[in-house]
Amino acid sequence: MKLKATSEYALRILAHMSNTNEDSHTAKGLSQTLNIPYKYLTRIMTNLGKAGFINSTRGKNGGFIFAKPLEEIKIYDILEVMNDVNEDVCLMGEGLCSQGEHCVLHESWSKPKQLIEEMFKNSSLKDLQKSAPFKA
Amino acid sequence: MKLKATSEYALRILAHMSNTNEDSHTAKGLSQTLNIPYKYLTRIMTNLGKAGFINSTRGKNGGFIFAKPLEEIKIYDILEVMNDVNEDVCLMGEGLCSQGEHCVLHESWSKPKQLIEEMFKNSSLKDLQKSAPFKA
DNA sequence: ATTAATTACTACCTTTAAGTAGTAATATAA
DNA sequence: TTATATTACTACTTAAAGGTAGTAATTAAT
Numbered sequence: 001m002k003l004k005a006t007s008e009y010a011l012r013i014l015a016h017m018s019n020t021n022e023d024s025h026t027a028k029g030l031s032q033t034l035n036i037p038y039k040y041l042t043r044i045m046t047n048l049g050k051a052g053f054i055n056s057t058r059g060k061n062g063g064f065i066f067a068k069p070l071e072e073i074k075i076y077d078i079l080e081v082m083n084d085v086n087e088d089v090c091l092m093g094e095g096l097c098s099q100g101e102h103c104v105l106h107e108s109w110s111k112p113k114q115l116i117e118e119m120f121k122n123s124s125l126k127d128l129q130k131s132a133p134f135k136a
Numbered sequence: 137m138k139l140k141a142t143s144e145y146a147l148r149i150l151a152h153m154s155n156t157n158e159d160s161h162t163a164k165g166l167s168q169t170l171n172i173p174y175k176y177l178t179r180i181m182t183n184l185g186k187a188g189f190i191n192s193t194r195g196k197n198g199g200f201i202f203a204k205p206l207e208e209i210k211i212y213d214i215l216e217v218m219n220d221v222n223e224d225v226c227l228m229g230e231g232l233c234s235q236g237e238h239c240v241l242h243e244s245w246s247k248p249k250q251l252i253e254e255m256f257k258n259s260s261l262k263d264l265q266k267s268a269p270f271k272a
Numbered sequence: 273a274t275t276a277a278t279t280a281c282t283a284c285c286t287t288t289a290a291g292t293a294g295t296a297a298t299a300t301a302a
Numbered sequence: 303t304t305a306t307a308t309t310a311c312t313a314c315t316t317a318a319a320g321g322t323a324g325t326a327a328t329t330a331a332t
Binding site: 086091105108115116129 | 138141144147151220225239248251252255
């Protein structure tokens with residue numbers, strides 16, 4: 001019931017970038033502002049780049065910018081890239097729940113779980129902007 | 137959005153014990169039936185014992201039995217013992233959400249999260265019995 | 273060209289969860 | 303009282319996540 005550190009970092013980075021007007025962000029700046037270890041952050045940035053969320057330019061005045069509109073980057077996509085999505089995993093893993101039968105808790109568990117996952121799929125970085133309207 | 141292996145094992149073990157009439161279960165038997173590594177299982181059993189869920193007897197004809205009625209062992213308690221509870225942890229960890237302000241996703245996320253946690257608190261091993269009535 | 277500022281890459285180190293091995297302690301039965 | 307079947311304890315190994323270090327590649331400014 002907790003995202004892994006890498007996912008949290010990625011969300012915080014992208015959310016912060018979504019909430020500023022600056023046309024470019026450097027790893028150094030992001031690292032300091034968000035208090036994320038510099039070297040670890042650069043690796044995350046590279047992955048976010050490979051995933052197509054951001055573009056990077058090296059060298060002086062280099063940095064990171066979004067590669068597409070905020071609405072097109074879903075929270076779910078980010079978690080997927082960070083390898084932090086576990087759909088259809090039942091409460092007890094390989095246990096009673098997996099082989100056709102379902103444990104009694106299965107329903108109670110999978111419903112809110114699906115709710116959360118739907119929310120991840122429906123919300124984008126646009127929704128993480130401070131100005132964003134409240135979204136159910 | 138996934139329990140850790142140890143928690144899943146613990147739940148499967150206790151659920152299985154709840155669903156049998158045998159007055160005692162051996163580590164060997166549980167390990168084979170549930171396909172959980174023997175040595176790892178015995179460590180889990182020791183922890184479940186220390187937590188007061190089960191009693192153990194060594195030696196010939198030894199094994200594990202419940203230390204109290206099934207209703208009194210809540211799923212939440214089990215997860216707590218397994219160190220797998222993360223209440224009040226926001227989506228982005230130490231990020232925007234922590235310092236007074238909440239990110240826009242906070243509500244959407246924390247509601248179903250709380251739902252799940254409430255469910256864990258309200259349901260016990262009794263509810264994991266195959267015969268248990270469906271429970272919302 | 274040279275320097276400085278940046279990202280990219282590769283390899284390593286640290287921590288924690290997961291899993292294994294060996295032995296000690298305990299209880300029963302023969 | 304000896305053998306056997308069990309759990310308990312301690313220490314190690316493995317795998318994966320998290321984090322660090324050094325250097326190469328790239329870009330811009332001077």
